[in-house]
Amino acid sequence: MEPTDKPRTRSRSPGHSSRRRDRDDAGQISQEDYFRLNAPFRLWLRKEKDRYFDEMSSDKAHRYFKSFVRAWNKGELRSKYYKQDGELSNLSKTVVTRHNWAFASKVDQKALDSVKDDIRRSTHTSNLETPAVKAPGQQGTRTRDTETKRDTETERVASEEQWEERRAQRKQERRRARDREEQILDEVAPKETGREAQLMKKRALHQARHTKQSLDVDIPDSEMYANSTDSLNHLKRERDTREQRKQEYQARRDAGGRGERLKEHAEKEQRTIEALKAMAEQSRAQGLGMSQKWTQ
Known part of the structure; x- marks a missing residue:
C-alpha cells in the first residue's frame, strides 16, 4: 500500500500565540491612538529603535508611530506592549527619555497630569467597551482631543526653547557685567601698585558679583549697576582721602623743615648782632x- 500523505500542520511558538492573544485582547489601533498609547510607544522607541521620544520632532514621532501601529495590528510586538495596565504609564523617566529637565516638571506638570489622566480614562474605557462602530459625534470629539493634546506638546517644546534662550541671555548679561566692572575698576581703583x-x-x-548673583530676577542694567556704582564711589572717596592725608603729611614735613632753617638763620643773625654789639662796646x-x- 502506498503511504497516505497526512496534512502537515504548521506549529506556532508559544510566544506567537501569546502575542496573538494579547493583540486580540487589545484590539486594533490607529493613528488617533497616538496619545492614548504614548507610554508603550515611548518604550518601543527606546527598546526597539534605540531612540528617545523627547529628542524627536512632532512629525518624525508621528511617522514612527505609524510603523508602531502596523506592527501592533499585525501582532508583531512583544506581549508587554499590549498590556494596558498601569505599569507602562508609571515607567521611570530615565527609561524612556535621555534628560530629566527640572523646568519641565514645574512648567508643564499640570499639562502632563492631564494627559496621563486622559490616557488612563481612555485605556479603561477601551477595555470595558466592546469594539463598535464609532459614532460621528464621538469621532469629532476624539479628533478635538487629539488636536488639544498636540497643542499641549507644542507648547511644551516652545517652553523648553524659551527657557534655553533666557538662560543664554542671562549668561551673556553676566559676562558683560564682569567686563564693565573690570573697566570701571581700572578707572576708579587706586593707581599705585601693591x-x-x-x-x-x-x-x-x-561685592559687585555678589550683588548680581543674589538676585534671582531679570533686572535692567541701570538698576543692577546702582549698587556697584555706590561701591566704586566709596572706593574713590577712600582713595581721595588717603591722597589728601598724604599731601597734608608732606606739607607738615616741609613746613617743619623750613621752620628749623628759619630758626637757625635767626640764631645766626642774633649771634652776629651780639658780636657787633660787643665790638662796639669794646x-x-x-x-x-x-x-x-x-x-x-
Whole structure:
C-alpha cells in the first residue's frame, strides 16, 4: 500500500500565540491612538529603535508611530506592549527619555497630569467597551482631543526653547557685567601698585558679583549697576582721602623743615648782632680811655 500523505500542520511558538492573544485582547489601533498609547510607544522607541521620544520632532514621532501601529495590528510586538495596565504609564523617566529637565516638571506638570489622566480614562474605557462602530459625534470629539493634546506638546517644546534662550541671555548679561566692572575698576581703583591695591580691587569685584548673583530676577542694567556704582564711589572717596592725608603729611614735613632753617638763620643773625654789639662796646671803652689820658 502506498503511504497516505497526512496534512502537515504548521506549529506556532508559544510566544506567537501569546502575542496573538494579547493583540486580540487589545484590539486594533490607529493613528488617533497616538496619545492614548504614548507610554508603550515611548518604550518601543527606546527598546526597539534605540531612540528617545523627547529628542524627536512632532512629525518624525508621528511617522514612527505609524510603523508602531502596523506592527501592533499585525501582532508583531512583544506581549508587554499590549498590556494596558498601569505599569507602562508609571515607567521611570530615565527609561524612556535621555534628560530629566527640572523646568519641565514645574512648567508643564499640570499639562502632563492631564494627559496621563486622559490616557488612563481612555485605556479603561477601551477595555470595558466592546469594539463598535464609532459614532460621528464621538469621532469629532476624539479628533478635538487629539488636536488639544498636540497643542499641549507644542507648547511644551516652545517652553523648553524659551527657557534655553533666557538662560543664554542671562549668561551673556553676566559676562558683560564682569567686563564693565573690570573697566570701571581700572578707572576708579587706586593707581599705585601693591598688595593693598590688589586686595581692594578683589573686594570690589566680589561685592559687585555678589550683588548680581543674589538676585534671582531679570533686572535692567541701570538698576543692577546702582549698587556697584555706590561701591566704586566709596572706593574713590577712600582713595581721595588717603591722597589728601598724604599731601597734608608732606606739607607738615616741609613746613617743619623750613621752620628749623628759619630758626637757625635767626640764631645766626642774633649771634652776629651780639658780636657787633660787643665790638662796639669794646671800641667805645677804648675811646674813653684815650680821652681821659689826653685830659691828664
